[in-house]
Amino acid sequence: MYVNSGAENVSMSLNFMGRKLRNHTVAPAAKQRAWETTDLSRYQDDPVVSTRVVLSHPIVSSEELPGSVPDLREEVQWRRSCNIHNTLLDKDKDRGAAKCEVSWLREGRLKWKTFKRWIGVDRHRGPKCRGKAPNVSSMSVRHPKDEAPVDIKMFIPYDSAKLCITQITDDMTAMKSRHQEIIQELEENFLIASRENQEKVAVKMRTYYQNKLNTLKRILDIYQEKVARKNTYWEEKVRTIEDLNEKLKELHLARAEMGKVQEMLEAFQEKKEAENTSEEKDSSDSDVPLDGAQARLEILKDNLLKREREISMLMEGQEHAHCVYAELTEAKQQFDQMAEDNQKILEKIKESLDQTVEESSQKSHEEQEDAQQKMAEPQVGDGSQARLLHHEVKQVALECIRTGAKPTVTETDMNEEWTAELDERVRKFEEDFQKNGFLNSDTDKSVGHQLLLLQAELKQIKDENKKIIENYTAERTLRKKYYNMVEDMKGIVYHSKIRVFCRIRPLTRAEQAKRGHTIIACLDDYSVILETPRGPREFQFDKIFNPECTQEEVFTESSGQCAIDGFNVCIFAYGHTGSGKTFTMVGDRDRRNPGIIPRTFTKIFEIIHDNESKFEFKVSAYMLELYNDRLQDLFVSPAEAFSKRIEIKRDRKGLVFAQGAETKEAASAGELFALFEQGCANRHIAATKSSRSHLIIGIMIESRNLTNGSVSFGKLSLVDLAGSERASKTGAKDDQLKEANSINKSLSALGDVISALSMEQPHVPYRNNKLTQLMQDSLGGNAKTLMFLNISPSDCNLDETLTSLIYATRVKAITNNAQRNIDSMEIAQLKEVCTLFIKITAFYC
Numbered sequence: 001m002y003v004n005s006g007a008e009n010v011s012m013s014l015n016f017m018g019r020k021l022r023n024h025t026v027a028p029a030a031k032q033r034a035w036e037t038t039d040l041s042r043y044q045d046d047p048v049v050s051t052r053v054v055l056s057h058p059i060v061s062s063e064e065l066p067g068s069v070p071d072l073r074e075e076v077q078w079r080r081s082c083n084i085h086n087t088l089l090d091k092d093k094d095r096g097a098a099k100c101e102v103s104w105l106r107e108g109r110l111k112w113k114t115f116k117r118w119i120g121v122d123r124h125r126g127p128k129c130r131g132k133a134p135n136v137s138s139m140s141v142r143h144p145k146d147e148a149p150v151d152i153k154m155f156i157p158y159d160s161a162k163l164c165i166t167q168i169t170d171d172m173t174a175m176k177s178r179h180q181e182i183i184q185e186l187e188e189n190f191l192i193a194s195r196e197n198q199e200k201v202a203v204k205m206r207t208y209y210q211n212k213l214n215t216l217k218r219i220l221d222i223y224q225e226k227v228a229r230k231n232t233y234w235e236e237k238v239r240t241i242e243d244l245n246e247k248l249k250e251l252h253l254a255r256a257e258m259g260k261v262q263e264m265l266e267a268f269q270e271k272k273e274a275e276n277t278s279e280e281k282d283s284s285d286s287d288v289p290l291d292g293a294q295a296r297l298e299i300l301k302d303n304l305l306k307r308e309r310e311i312s313m314l315m316e317g318q319e320h321a322h323c324v325y326a327e328l329t330e331a332k333q334q335f336d337q338m339a340e341d342n343q344k345i346l347e348k349i350k351e352s353l354d355q356t357v358e359e360s361s362q363k364s365h366e367e368q369e370d371a372q373q374k375m376a377e378p379q380v381g382d383g384s385q386a387r388l389l390h391h392e393v394k395q396v397a398l399e400c401i402r403t404g405a406k407p408t409v410t411e412t413d414m415n416e417e418w419t420a421e422l423d424e425r426v427r428k429f430e431e432d433f434q435k436n437g438f439l440n441s442d443t444d445k446s447v448g449h450q451l452l453l454l455q456a457e458l459k460q461i462k463d464e465n466k467k468i469i470e471n472y473t474a475e476r477t478l479r480k481k482y483y484n485m486v487e488d489m490k491g492i493v494y495h496s497k498i499r500v501f502c503r504i505r506p507l508t509r510a511e512q513a514k515r516g517h518t519i520i521a522c523l524d525d526y527s528v529i530l531e532t533p534r535g536p537r538e539f540q541f542d543k544i545f546n547p548e549c550t551q552e553e554v555f556t557e558s559s560g561q562c563a564i565d566g567f568n569v570c571i572f573a574y575g576h577t578g579s580g581k582t583f584t585m586v587g588d589r590d591r592r593n594p595g596i597i598p599r600t601f602t603k604i605f606e607i608i609h610d611n612e613s614k615f616e617f618k619v620s621a622y623m624l625e626l627y628n629d630r631l632q633d634l635f636v637s638p639a640e641a642f643s644k645r646i647e648i649k650r651d652r653k654g655l656v657f658a659q660g661a662e663t664k665e666a667a668s669a670g671e672l673f674a675l676f677e678q679g680c681a682n683r684h685i686a687a688t689k690s691s692r693s694h695l696i697i698g699i700m701i702e703s704r705n706l707t708n709g710s711v712s713f714g715k716l717s718l719v720d721l722a723g724s725e726r727a728s729k730t731g732a733k734d735d736q737l738k739e740a741n742s743i744n745k746s747l748s749a750l751g752d753v754i755s756a757l758s759m760e761q762p763h764v765p766y767r768n769n770k771l772t773q774l775m776q777d778s779l780g781g782n783a784k785t786l787m788f789l790n791i792s793p794s795d796c797n798l799d800e801t802l803t804s805l806i807y808a809t810r811v812k813a814i815t816n817n818a819q820r821n822i823d824s825m826e827i828a829q830l831k832e833v834c835t836l837f838i839k840i841t842a843f844y845c
């Protein structure tokens with residue numbers, strides 16, 4: 001008999017176990033194979049094993065697993081003696097099985113020694129004993145101390161053997177169930193392990209691909225960014241080229257115009273020269289270097305002069321047209337008067353005629369007929385009929401003049417005598433008209449013809465006037481455009497005038513409620529006309545923004561690029577209280593229409609972003625307010641600012657800086673805007689939300705060229721001036737009056753500086769006020785300056801508007817000396833070393 005132990009069961013065949021794991025049940029064929037693959041040679045001596053095949057009774061039970069124990073009870077009954085051979089169990093490998101091996105001994109309360117004594121193992125040990133006791137069972141055991149397995153023959157009495165076999169069977173059943181449990185456990189563990197493995201692999205794969213995806217995304221983003229940048233760059237290029245094209249076209253046009261003028265000049269010259277001798281002509285021709293640049297410049301100058309002359313002629317023509325127009329109005333008034341007088345006379349004549357008719361109606365019918373006949377013939381009779389006819393015609397003529405209708409001349413009027421008389425009257429009328437500009441009482445009889453002439457002349461004059469005005473406006477616009485272009489070009493390298501942009505705000509609700517009406521109108525993009533009690537006054541600026549202009553349009557016109565290019569730029573808003581300075585510079589209160597300041601922040605960082613590959617930038621800012629003649633740092637709390645002393649200084653290049661003021665760096669437009677908001681919160685603002693202090697923001701931009709190492713510094717000053725106001729008008733008292741006085745004082749100091757500069761006086765009183773000291777580098781200094789003149793369109797602010805317009809006209813005349821602030825690489829490095837040295841010294845001292 002062969003008892004398959006649990007250990008062997010485990011090591012028996014992995015194939016077998018795998019199949020079992022997959023199928024959960026073992027097929028009878030497989031079971032059979034398992035039995036057959038067992039090494040039977042080891043058990044040659046075992047009579048049970050050797051005879052197993054010849055047994056008529058089936059010894060393989062219906063149990064499914066290998067290691068299952070066949071029911072031997074029958075066999076025991078049938079074959080009284082049997083030799084039991086137990087496969088040795090490795091205790092280390094399967095302690096459970098070893099326990100099973102001896103458990104039945106313990107359960108039977110038999111000690112090992114007792115058991116051995118009882119079965120007489122010692123006495124029957126050795127090869128001699130083998131097969132000599134057919135009435136005992138043999139059992140292989142392992143001594144606990146033995147290293148190698150030892151086969152021990154145990155002779156068990158039949159009765160005990162039966163008991164033993166039953167016990168072994170039970171143990172084996174328990175073992176089998178234990179095996180099944182282990183297999184199940186193994187199966188489960190295997191499944192869990194494989195699932196965990198799968199999950200781990202899946203997670204690993206997912207992470208790997210996620211990483212790959214992220215990398216690809218990043219690369220894609222970089223590419224997209226590069227493409228966007230390239231696109232913007234090309235768009236910018238295209239725009240620049242388009243602009244250049246436009247300018248080129250304009251220049252072509254200008255050249256064509258110049259050419260025409262030149263032709264005219266040449267024709268004129270030729271005409272003149274024809275009068276001179278041919279020798280003189282030859283010599284003069286040889287003198288003029290027509291091909292040279294100087295000559296072209298001369299021609300250009302001549303042409304410009306010619307244009308100027310033409311314009312002044314046009315202006316004269318316009319003035320003449322105005323005069324004629326005014327005289328015509330006067331003549332019309334006289335016509336009206338005449339028509340009225342004539343009507344009165346007509347009525348009188350009609351009345352007297354009616355009276356005569358009534359009187360004569362009492363006479364006989366014949367007499368009546370005679371009288372009527374007399375009335376129908378003007379050349380006969382008492383003349384009242386003729387007078388009536390004359391006044392009637394005159395009335396018709398006057399009416400025609402008044403309404404502009406064509407007079408209808410009856411056939412009776414058109415006899416020879418009448419025509420001759422008419423011609424005579426026309427001649428006289430023309431004479432009178434040329435002499436006096438209007439008709440006199442003697443000429444009023446030839447009304448039909450006179451009227452026609454007058455109307456034609458009026459129409460002609462009106463057309464001419466319109467044409468002159470149109471030409472004049474077009475010419476002026478063109479001139480201003482060219483002037484601006486020249487100024488733009490000039491501004492890059494040397495002296496440039498301060499640009500003045502005038503912005504007219506819409507009527508406010510308060511002004512509408514006061515029924516204020518608009519007294520200012522834009523003639524074109526460069527001129528405004530103001531209605532004053534002394535008549536209209538025209539002002540010209542570099543650009544006029546009408547009330548409909550948006551913040552975007554206003555910002556587009558102002559320049560922000562220059563500070564990055566290394567120029568100093570100053571943009572300041574000037575105007576009376578409530579004229580729209582803060583709206584232009586900062587925007588409205590709920591930030592829906594941001595003004596120049598926030599837009600400039602965005603623009604600066606856009607430009608920086610576009611040039612990052614070529615330059616390295618550093619942006620820092622300070623923010624000050626000038627309140628009651630005191631400079632206060634807005635980047636610190638009001639309490640701290642009060643104890644701080646800020647002094648205005650100038651560096652070697654004349655650049656103004658505020659010593660003692662906090663300068664903060666910003667890495668993005670958002671950061672800069674946050675700093676600005678923080679500063680605004682610390683400002684002095686009146687209860688009416690009107691700014692009662694001057695706001696000065698300085699943005700310093702340092703750019704280092706990565707290719708050649710040169711460093712350029714630009715400063716952008718953004719100034720929102722406080723509004724001037726008349727204390728008498730606002731009724732300010734106490735603190736408000738003090739504020740107003742301080743504001744007016746500083747603005748008047750600014751006015752003094754402006755007039756000194758515009759009149760090119762040797763001394764400019766910058767030091768009279770802190771405001772002028774702060775703006776010293778922007779007015780007449782090393783800066784490109786842009787002034788926004790804000791005005792109200794309402795008649796309620798006529799005086800303030802007029803004053804502001806005159807003030808701004810003076811500013812327009814100031815010339816600045818804008819220069820680029822560039823340091824070479826060596827100077828920049830030297831400066832860096834100096835700064836480092838100062839820092840180190842400060843650290844060790």
Ligand SMILES: Nc1ncnc2c1ncn2[C@@H]1O[C@H](COP(=O)(O)OP(=O)(O)OP(=O)(O)O)[C@@H](O)[C@H]1O
Nearest residue numbers: 505506576577578579580581582583690691722723
């Ligand atoms: N162009 C404009 N379009 C619409 N509203 C405007 C415009 N300009 C100014 N306003 C409005 O007019 C009012 C006065 O403008 P703002 O406060 O800017 O004037 P200010 O000159 O700065 O006055 P102050 O000197 O008293 O501070 C505000 O309500 C503003 O919203």
